Amino acid sequence: MAMSGEVCVVTGATSGIGKATAAALTAQGAQVVLVCRDRGRGEAAAAELAAAGGPVPRLEVADLASMGQVRTLADRLSALERIDVLVNNAGLMAGQRRVTADGFDEVFAVNHLAPFLLTNLLLGKLAATGPARVITVTLRRAHRGPS
Numbered sequence: 001m002a003m004s005g006e007v008c009v010v011t012g013a014t015s016g017i018g019k020a021t022a023a024a025l026t027a028q029g030a031q032v033v034l035v036c037r038d039r040g041r042g043e044a045a046a047a048e049l050a051a052a053g054g055p056v057p058r059l060e061v062a063d064l065a066s067m068g069q070v071r072t073l074a075d076r077l078s079a080l081e082r083i084d085v086l087v088n089n090a091g092l093m094a095g096q097r098r099v100t101a102d103g104f105d106e107v108f109a110v111n112h113l114a115p116f117l118l119t120n121l122l123l124g125k126l127a128a129t130g131p132a133r134v135i136t137v138t139l140r141r142a143h144r145g146p147s
């Protein structure tokens with residue numbers, strides 16, 4: 001329970017690394033906020049984590065391909081009492097190029113623009129909390145650029 005009383009936001013928490021990260025933080029006593037784009041999958045992940053014990057996770061629904069939804073998510077997260085850790089984990093690898101409603105390549109929007117915007121919008125809250133951390137999960141391949 002080393003993180004008891006701390007609030008951790010994890011994006012893309014319905015599966016994979018994000019879900020495992022949320023489970024590990026919950027097991028350490030942190031209050032985890034799961035950011036998921038699909039409410040049903042988010043509720044399933046939250047229920048699974050809650051069943052394992054520790055603080056019951058909170059769910060926030062946002063499609064990070066939409067910069068408008070990133071902004072409204074940041075508004076809601078800013079209303080939290082504190083944010084000790086922000087884990088920008090949500091990401092995808094698309095087999096086929098898709099363009100978002102904002103006009104961005106979907107992978108660029110979700111993997112790069114969304115974490116950049118969300119982090120910047122939450123900087124004040126993170127700084128006000130104290131020694132907060134921002135962790136961004138990425139792909140080594142991203143440094144090579146388009147192939």
Ligand SMILES: NC(=O)c1ccc[n+]([C@@H]2O[C@H](COP(=O)([O-])OP(=O)(O)OC[C@H]3O[C@@H](n4cnc5c(N)ncnc54)[C@H](OP(=O)(O)O)[C@@H]3O)[C@@H](O)[C@H]2O)c1
Nearest residue numbers: 012013014015016017037063064065089090091137138139
């Ligand atoms: N697995 C690897 O080998 C590996 C290696 C290096 C880096 N990474 C990075 O690690 C991170 C997690 O990867 P993973 O393997 O755990 O992948 P994953 O199991 O596919 O999980 C990706 C998560 O991101 C969410 N997501 C995708 N698009 C989203 C959107 N538009 N809005 C909100 N959430 C969205 C997914 O939600 P849904 O459930 O709704 O799809 C899911 O929860 C990614 O950033 C990835 O680039 C993975």
